[in-house]
Amino acid sequence: MNREVERYETPRGARIYRLPLKLFPGFGGYAHLVLWQDLVVLVDAGSGFGDSNEHLEAGLATVRERFGEPVDWDRLTHVLVSHGHIDHFGGLCFVHSRTQAPIGVHELDLRVLTNYEERLTVIARRLREYMDEAGVEEEEREAIMRLYLLNKHLFSSVEVDFSFEAAGMAIGPLRILHVPGHCPGQVVFLVDDVLLSGDHVLKGTTPHQAPERLSLNTGLGHYLASLEKLHPLSPRLQLTLGGHEGPIEDLAARIDDIRALHESRLRKVLEILDEPHTINEVAHQLFPDVEGYHILLALEEAGAHVEYLAQRGYLGITNLHDLEAGKPVPIRYERLQSWAPPLSALLGSPRQQATVPDVEDPEISTPG
Ligand SMILES: [Zn+2]
Numbered sequence: 001m002n003r004e005v006e007r008y009e010t011p012r013g014a015r016i017y018r019l020p021l022k023l024f025p026g027f028g029g030y031a032h033l034v035l036w037q038d039l040v041v042l043v044d045a046g047s048g049f050g051d052s053n054e055h056l057e058a059g060l061a062t063v064r065e066r067f068g069e070p071v072d073w074d075r076l077t078h079v080l081v082s083h084g085h086i087d088h089f090g091g092l093c094f095v096h097s098r099t100q101a102p103i104g105v106h107e108l109d110l111r112v113l114t115n116y117e118e119r120l121t122v123i124a125r126r127l128r129e130y131m132d133e134a135g136v137e138e139e140e141r142e143a144i145m146r147l148y149l150l151n152k153h154l155f156s157s158v159e160v161d162f163s164f165e166a167a168g169m170a171i172g173p174l175r176i177l178h179v180p181g182h183c184p185g186q187v188v189f190l191v192d193d194v195l196l197s198g199d200h201v202l203k204g205t206t207p208h209q210a211p212e213r214l215s216l217n218t219g220l221g222h223y224l225a226s227l228e229k230l231h232p233l234s235p236r237l238q239l240t241l242g243g244h245e246g247p248i249e250d251l252a253a254r255i256d257d258i259r260a261l262h263e264s265r266l267r268k269v270l271e272i273l274d275e276p277h278t279i280n281e282v283a284h285q286l287f288p289d290v291e292g293y294h295i296l297l298a299l300e301e302a303g304a305h306v307e308y309l310a311q312r313g314y315l316g317i318t319n320l321h322d323l324e325a326g327k328p329v330p331i332r333y334e335r336l337q338s339w340a341p342p343l344s345a346l347l348g349s350p351r352q353q354a355t356v357p358d359v360e361d362p363e364i365s366t367p368g
């Protein structure tokens with residue numbers, strides 16, 4: 001990860017600064033500062049953990065001192081959150097204590113920020129149920145839950161001032177697109193010809209997927225549809241900047257790579273499920289060497305792919321009698337041989353139909 005603040009400028013005079021942050025041990029990322037017309041917008045707030053807040057403060061100071069921009073906490077006009085994951089909003093309490101700038105987030109992630117404790121309790125409950133159904137033993141399940149909750153208690157709810165859809169998916173000339181999948185309220189920000197992609201598209205990592213049963217408006221189906229939505233934007237973009245990892249020069253190529261990875265993972269899941277297996281067993285075959293928190297990520301990723309295939313009729317449940325009898329057993333899935341259209345029919349060619357009406361021609365308007 002680059003430790004220096006990087007500067008980008010767009011043809012219509014927007015300046016975008018990438019502020020490097022250490023988010024958690026061994027895990028870095030970026031907040032972005034956008035100056036465009038009257039806007040001084042902070043996109044994402046870091047994790048609030050460890051040195052993240054200090055890095056954010058230092059980033060602002062660098063933009064002011066080295067690049068000569070008139071920025072400090074008082075001059076921020078907006079704080080925008082790309083999605084409701086703690087590595088992007090955990091620093092909000094700190095930011096809120098420094099600035100009066102209104103905080104905005106998409107409506108589908110609003111409650112994560114404003115009612116964080118409630119959200120944590122509900123998700124923890126669903127995760128336990130999910131792991132039972134996926135065939136994770138109780139002891140391992142509780143070890144995973146402890147890891148899941150470890151850093152999460154560091155955040156407490158903050159007030160949000162506005163939601164993106166209510167704001168018309170625009171802040172002045174800056175356009176906001178809702179791309180659910182990685183997170184229910186994931187958005188990307190179009191700043192002239194630069195796209196701030198949050199965790200929706202990353203340069204090297206395929207963004208994490210979880211099954212929709214854990215959280216509505218996530219899941220692989222929503223994610224793939226949202227990827228397609230961005231594809232037509234690619235030719236007009238100078239650059240795409242994610243919330244982690246390096247700049248992406250060719251968004252269309254990156255989208256194609258991510259899509260291809262999911263397609264090959266779906267094929268692999270179908271192969272594994274030529275024999276009946278639980279989601280836990282599928283996860284072990286897909287990701288044999290994971291440890292710690294990554295065990296949960298692997299379970300969610302496997303579950304997202306199994307859910308996608310099961311919902312679309314590729315998989316059946318082999319121990320339905322046990323489930324009908326109310327036995328507390330994990331669900332075993334198996335590939336249905338009777339009906340199996342090619343995956344390409346599913347992943348299809350939605351690209352031709354994709355349109356991006358809201359951002360085709362973003363006209364300049366007053367910042368709001
Ligand atoms: Zn995320």
Ligand SMILES: [Zn+2]
Nearest residue numbers: 085087199243
């Ligand atoms: Zn992230």
